[in-house]
Amino acid sequence: MNRVLVREIPQYIGNEVLLKGWVHQLRRLGKINFLLLRDRSGIVQTVILDPTIDLSKIDQESVVAIWGIPKKEAQAPGGIEVEVKRIELIEQAQSPLPFEVNRPLELLNIKLDTILDHRAFALRHPKINAIFKIEAELVHAFREFLRKEDFLEIHTSKIISQGTEGGTNLFPIQYFETQAYLAQSPQFYKQMMVGAGYERVFEVGFVYRAEDHATSRHINEYLSLDFEMGFIDSEKDIIDLEIRLLRYIFESIKKNCANELKLYEVDLPTIEFIPQIQFKEAREILKKYYRKELLTSDDLDPEAERLLCDYAQKEFNSEFIFVTNYPISARPFYTMPYDETYSRGFDLLYRGMEVTTGSQRIHNYQLLVNNMAKFGLNPQDFEFYLEIFRYGMPPHGGLAIGAERLTQQILGLKNIREASLFPRDRYRLVP
Amino acid sequence: MNRVLVREIPQYIGNEVLLKGWVHQLRRLGKINFLLLRDRSGIVQTVILDPTIDLSKIDQESVVAIWGIPKKEAQAPGGIEVEVKRIELIEQAQSPLPFEVNRPLELLNIKLDTILDHRAFALRHPKINAIFKIEAELVHAFREFLRKEDFLEIHTSKIISQGTEGGTNLFPIQYFETQAYLAQSPQFYKQMMVGAGYERVFEVGFVYRAEDHATSRHINEYLSLDFEMGFIDSEKDIIDLEIRLLRYIFESIKKNCANELKLYEVDLPTIEFIPQIQFKEAREILKKYYRKELLTSDDLDPEAERLLCDYAQKEFNSEFIFVTNYPISARPFYTMPYDETYSRGFDLLYRGMEVTTGSQRIHNYQLLVNNMAKFGLNPQDFEFYLEIFRYGMPPHGGLAIGAERLTQQILGLKNIREASLFPRDRYRLVP
Incomplete structure (x- = not known):
């Protein structure tokens, strides 16, 4: 008999079935007993009326x-x-x-640390379980959309000899006799793959930041x-593609994860239009409407991100x-300059938090080398990256979305760790 | 004008078009010049008849x-x-x-090391370029098939505090004040996710083996x-699923990568049936037909793998x-025993090489703990893994396929490094 x-x-109403799963709940009422059975697809109520059925070990x-x-x-x-x-009884x-x-x-009022300490067990709770069905759908929709747009999936090494941004926040690896590092991003490699002739590439993979701070929005992996x-005209092409991409992801989640969204009482919007403001406008808006000065003059702090989302709303x-x-x-x-002061780099904020960083990149070899020098980097250390720029690099750009953070914001989770199966942070390496 | x-x-025959790409070849014949233009989709011949068109910088x-x-x-x-x-001229x-x-x-007769030293540039060669289109299709088909079979995609940490097999061949990471390791496999985590209630999970991710030897079939990432x-009955369910999975992958590649296969003159079979022999039979066959004794009595060496494939053919x-x-x-x-001597573990060999390792696993807590002791491991070190086995683990099993090795064998590549965008080995960390 098939399960x-x-x-x-x-x-199968009226026909005998074989079910397999976990005992979600057992209510022993004497003559009549109810057992809720849970499998990967849901929960069903079963009733035991026959007194000869032995439930003593269940x-x-x-x-x-x-x-x-x-x-x-x-x-x-x-x-x-x-x-x-x-x-x-199976087990x-x-x-x-x-x-x-x-x-x-x-x-239940369980602490997040308790949930994470007992991660596999905690995932049996339907509401916790739902998070990773949504995340899987999100990742799947990301890939499916980009495949339709003629992007090629790549897998680039996570063991590198040089950091993308020049040596900070790297986890060192003992790689045989040498020291190597865990990759902070596939940035160099994905650019190189554009120049390799693939033109459009995407990657889904872990990246590593040895950031010391412990916040509800950072994990180290x-x-x-x-x-x-x-072959883009400017960063606007990247922004336009991201709007369509997010629309596709949200529609996929709404369609395929309706039950999971319901558990979180989330009603996802249909993305039609996303407002765009320049950084200098953002600074003015913060000052004018919120009397807010940025902590550093050239970047948004978390409060500024929240306020700008309030403004967008x-x-x-x-x-x-x-x-x-x-x-x-x-x-x-590697960010393409816009003028003397500003760049062609952008962020996307969602419900008070940055979920994407992207830009048009510099494609001209000489400009890139000059810029490295300006940033205090030695071009010789990055020869493996620079080489392809000497042999004809098209104008290009791209972005990165943090999967856990986007999931966190979609579901309104308090802590990004809830959206990582096995989060790694300053104090957590287990399970 | 759109590209x-x-x-x-x-x-667009007869209508003006805008093309963008790389100059694949330029033949200057004086009055008439031919330029082959290459973009991500192919190569086209263009002809320059107008003498006022300046080609001096092209x-x-x-x-x-x-x-x-x-x-x-x-x-x-x-x-x-x-x-x-x-x-x-764009660049x-x-x-x-x-x-x-x-x-x-x-x-051209280029050495593999030269190709890898200039990886991005080398990928502009259509035949080298084709490898990663096939690999992307292989990975996509793997996911698509398993999604249809109701598997959930997971992403489990690659930074671990304990090795799967107990401490050998691990790359150490300096993780803040602690020592951690790069994961050798998602083995423990994927089993835990079965027990978490997902029942069926898959993962596509890098794994790391600090193996010292340099061969044409090993890379370290x-x-x-x-x-x-x-909820399987035995390892036969895993084998059956893999046969259907491989059939799906091969059909997808044949359908979507016909041009790429043609470059390698590969004609992929339609997988109908795959023979299965027990290890002890394999040992007899090697002795009887090939006068071959195994180097170690309990495992196949590379020559044995080649001979058994010869036999299967x-x-x-x-x-x-x-x-x-x-x-x-x-x-x-964690492998489920079959009897006193043999296990429910299997390998799949393809064109002379192992491409899959799988098995039914032990799902009973006590049996698993006893087995760890037999293998000289301390169950306390693996409490994070063992916990879920205490709370009801279903019978289960699984397997792992090496993506680069399967690609290597499909295309008949001499070295597995050819099937890795940025291979990492004993001597290579760059690019």
Whole structure:
């Protein structure tokens, strides 16, 4: 007899089915016992009326096989109940459990550290479980959209001999006799792949930042959704593509994760238009409407990001806002200048937080080398990157989206760690 | 005027188009000049008849924009030629080039190290370029098939505090004040995600082996295609799924990479059936037909893999062969035993080389703990992994496919490094 998933049960009303999964809840009421069975597709109520069925070894979270007949039952959640004919214990769960996974998360009041310490177990809670279904859909939609736009998926090494931004915030690796580092971004490589003739490339991969601070919006290993695109006219092409990309991602999540969104009471907008303001305008807006001075004159601090999103909401009814033309001084050496002071670099803010950094890049070899010198970098250290710029590099640009941070903002999670299966931070290396 | 790609030109016969790309070849014949233009979609012949068009700064591999009229021309490759009306230099290529990318690879006789030293430039050669289109399709098909089979994509940390197999072949990382390691495989995490309730998970990610030897089939960072699946009856379910998966991958590549396969003169088989032999049979076959004794009695050496593939070809007309029921002693502690001596672990060999390792895993907590002790491991070191086994773990199994190695074998590449964009080995960290 083939296993039937919980979500397939409505097709089998009146016919015996074999179900397999975990005991989500067991209510022993004497003559009548109710068992909620959970599998990867959902939860169903089963009822045990037969007193000869032995439930003595069936504990909460045990793995069981159940043979039974699905019936319509208005009282049961979902309107279906399975009358159990036979139950078999596949693998018993020990007790006590670390915590309950069958009660509303809000009532359990479990600390984030406890959830992360018992990560695999905690994911059995439907609401926690849902986060990574949404993240998987987000990543899938990112790839699917870009494939349709003729981008090629690449996988570039995470073990590097030089940092992208010149040596800060790198995790050192002992690589045989040499010292190497974990890559902070695939920046150089994705640009090189544009020049390699692929023109349009994307990568989904972990990147590493040895940043010391512990905040609710930083982890030291995160999933970076990167793309890079050749033959553009300016950074506007990158911004336009991102608007269409985000629209596609949001529509995919709405379509394929409706139940998961419901658990978080999230109603995602249809992205039509995203307002764009220049960095210098942003500075004026902060001053004029919020009496806010930036902590550093060339970059937005977290409060500024929140206020600009407040502004976007009130002024444009948008949860998103692009801040364009960042000061050159706040951007890496490969960013294309816009004028003497400002660059063609932009950020996208969403619900109060930066979720994307992008720009047009410098494609002219001499300009790039000169800029490295200006930034105090030695071009000889970056010969592996610079070479392709000598042999015909098209105008290009790209961006990176932090997958965990976008998920965090979509679901309104308090801490980015909730959106990472196994987050790594200053104090956490386990599990 | 919008850019038209080379592959779209046939739709524009007689109408002016704007093309952008690299100068693949320039033949100056005096009154008539031919320029082959290469973009991400292909190569087209253009002809410059107008003597006022200045070609003096147009060098091979320069990036150019060309306005011209496509015409049918039986003499031209592909039967189409574009008569140039105007040409604009976007970015000049310096000369000399590191090597030629417009001549057959076989004639160029470039060393692999030279190709890898100039990786981005080398990828402009259409035959080298094709490798990563095939690899991208392979990876995409892997994901697409498993999504259809209701698997969830996961991303698990590559920074770990303990190795999967107990401490050998690990690259150490300085992680703030602590020592950590690069993950050798997502093995523990993918099993934990089965127990987390996802049941079926897959991951595409880099893994790291600090193996000292330098061979044509090993790199120290490779892309592992992993899946893990709950509620199985035995490892046969994993093998069956892999056969269907490989069939899907091969059909996808045949359909979407026909031109790329043609460059390698590869004719991929339709996978119907893959023979399976037990390890002890394999040992007998090697002895009987090839007078071959294994170098170690419990594992296949490279020569044995080649000979067994020879056997599969002759006996079953198959390029693939599964070797099942490996000795327990050759497998990791989490492998489900078959009997006292043999396990439920298997390998898949393809064209003379192992491309997959998989098994049913132990799902019973006590059996797993006992087995760790037998293997000389301390269960306390693996508490983060063991915990979920205490709370109801379903029978499960899975496998891992090396993406570069499968690509290598599909295309008949001599060295696995050819199938890695930026290979990392004992002596190579750059580019």
